[in-house]
Amino acid sequence: MQKRALISVSNKTGIVEFAKELAQQGIEIISTGGTRKILEEANVPVIGISEVTGFPEILNGRVKTLHPNVHAGLLAKRSEESHLSQLEEQQIQPIDYVVVNLYPFKETISKEDVTFDDAIENIDIGGPTMLRSAAKNHEDVTVVVDPDDYEQVLNELKGNGISLELKRNLAAKVFRHTAHYDALIADYLTKQTGEEFPETKTFTYERKQTLRYGENPHQKAAFYAEPFAASSSLVNATQLHGKELSYNNIQDADSALQIVKEYDEPAAVAVKHMNPCGVGIGETIFEAYQHTYEADSTSIFGGIVALNRTVDADTAKEMSQIFLEIILAPDFTDDALEILTAKKNIRLIKVSTELSQPEPQIKSVGGGVLIQDEDRNELNESDFKVVTERHPTDAEWKDLKFAWKVVKHVKSNAILLAKGSQTIGIGAGQMNRVGAAKIASEQAGVKAKGSVMASDAFFPMDDTVEAAYQAGVRAIIQPGGSKRDQDSIDKCNEYGIAMVFTGVRHFKH
Structure with a gap:
């Protein structure tokens, strides 16, 4: 029996090329809505979803793949004779490949002018259902949710066929993807209700980078970002110079950043091991840094310095006199960059120091986490x-x-x-x-x-x-x-x- 692939994607990156390769391998392609239109325009042979379900797409596209002809084709175990005989009785053809990604819910709620109705309409129902069905039956169905995986799938398909190892890896990615998606929806709707500590709480993060190691060389580590982290958070910083940040660098840099945000006047903060070793304010950022350095000229060596004003040449010259691991600031003048980048090992980080909205603080403990409001008690004289x-x-x-x-x-x-x-x-x-x-x-x-x-x-x-x-x-x-x-x-x-x-x-x- 001819193999079938169901393709329905919101992110259409690379989908035409991928679909063409599938068709060349003799795989029949089923598609929906906008995806079908793009494939037809590229002369890829496509069967519309309604031809499979025998039912039109209705409710403005809310219902199109939610049908037994789709889900039985995905969930049937090829090794179970009873499953295959039931498919034959119902005249349902198995679906062997699912290529789906979801309505852009995160991108939608990221817009400043998003309405509640817009957010609701961008909650995908059919997509996650197909993905979960296919991933559950991954021994028989190859499921692809990430365009970055197209190439590996095609390479194995053209070789000895899709391996069980790859199928399982892709299935695991699907459930991570749908869990992330659902967590974003749950968080958005919970915030609309104003409930601060609901009966369950699902946090989701996106990997920013893997790290060489954690607090110590024998500990593995990675850096994950909140999906909507503030512009004045370290995950949205731009590194202008120097090698990648380490686990300890990130913790120390964040500590310095949080302290310097406290001040409206020019301020500089030096941090070692997540504690300030010197803090100074002044009429200018140069004066603020001088006060910080003089506060503890011994401990600042090898430390991390955060400033809440653009670093100018004079301040850069002063800082270049000692070894500093990292300098964080809203910006650096061209002259300051020329001075500081002459030091090979220093990291220069451009990041906003504006006070952002308070965020919940999460601390892991054995078997669980503690969650609390950020200590954002304003100075009330x-x-x-x-x-x-x-x-x-x-x-x-x-x-x-x-x-x-x-x-x-x-x-x-x-x-x-x-x-x-x-x-x-x-x-x-x-x-x-x-x-x-x-x-x-x-x-x-x-x-x-x-x-x-x-x-x-x-x-x-x-x-x-x-x-x-x-x-x-x-x-x-x-x-x-x-x-x-x-x-x-x-x-x-x-x-x-x-x-x-x-x-x-x-x-x-």
Whole structure:
């Protein structure tokens, strides 16, 4: 019996050439709607779907392949005599190849002016049903959903026939494809309802690149992107120079990018191991970078720097004086690129630093995931409460607000010292708060005199205030909320330190 292929594609890339090759191999081609028209115009012999079903395409194309003559032809097992005899009784011919891809739902909802009705009409029903039928019966049916696979299918077809290994690989790709498709639809419709944490949640990602390895050389890794990631996310960045990013590079670069987005004024951030080692703001991006470098000129070596303004020649010259893994910025002047690309190993990344819409944060745990809103609590000065006798000076207020934006990006327990629009000491990821304070104070050294302190969570006792006083801190910003807040307030009053409560905690694990 002559072999049959059913072709119905939204993405018509390469389909005419592929169909011609199938026809040359003696395969009879069935097609629908727009695909049929294109094949006929290219003089490819085609049978219309209605000739197979004996039923017209109806409901503006909503129903055309949903018919037993199609699905029995796909699902019948060739090794089952009862299946074949039933096909013969019903005068149904088997379908041996299915070449289908789906209505462009993702592309449709990506449009700014998309209406709900447009989105609904671009939910494919017949396509996924055919794909799933064919993929379920992949031992007997070759199913192709991706134009990139046309060449391999033809090569095997012209050789010894389609191998079971290729059929199985293609079937697996089909179910990945339909799962991805359905996840996009489910997410879109769920967002229309406003439900934040539904009873089930299916996330889907698209592979951006495979990586040489993960956190360590013995760990495999790949980089996947959300389908609608913001322009100011790393997945939509443009790499202008340097070798591919590694797993750790991507994590660090994302950390730097999230911090620099906090600032409207020119800002620069240096990151090592997902913690900031220096943050600075200034009147110009050159001044901001200088503050960042001076914040910790040791730790910045081999680090990642993100800036929220175009990198100019002067800033590029400064950065070229030390070894940096990556520089991220909204843009680079031609002169800056000429200076920085002279360094072979540096990676230059062009990416928007505009604050994007909040996105859910996902963290894997054994057997599951945790999902939470992004920590996007905006700085609300009206919620700040001075709880001490002494109030911060204007200069201290400026530094306190600067430090509060940074400390939420430091691993808990976190203590940060700042002065003059730059961080001067950061204690990150410690098991107790006073330990983090001592690390930050040691790092700051004599620069700590007259500085401010920010803490990501409340002080459980007054020992952190004691450490602040010993370092020379003059003002503290922290959430408050401890049962022993008054002990810390009293200690601040004793030492003449101003303390501000924000009422907001910023744990980062």
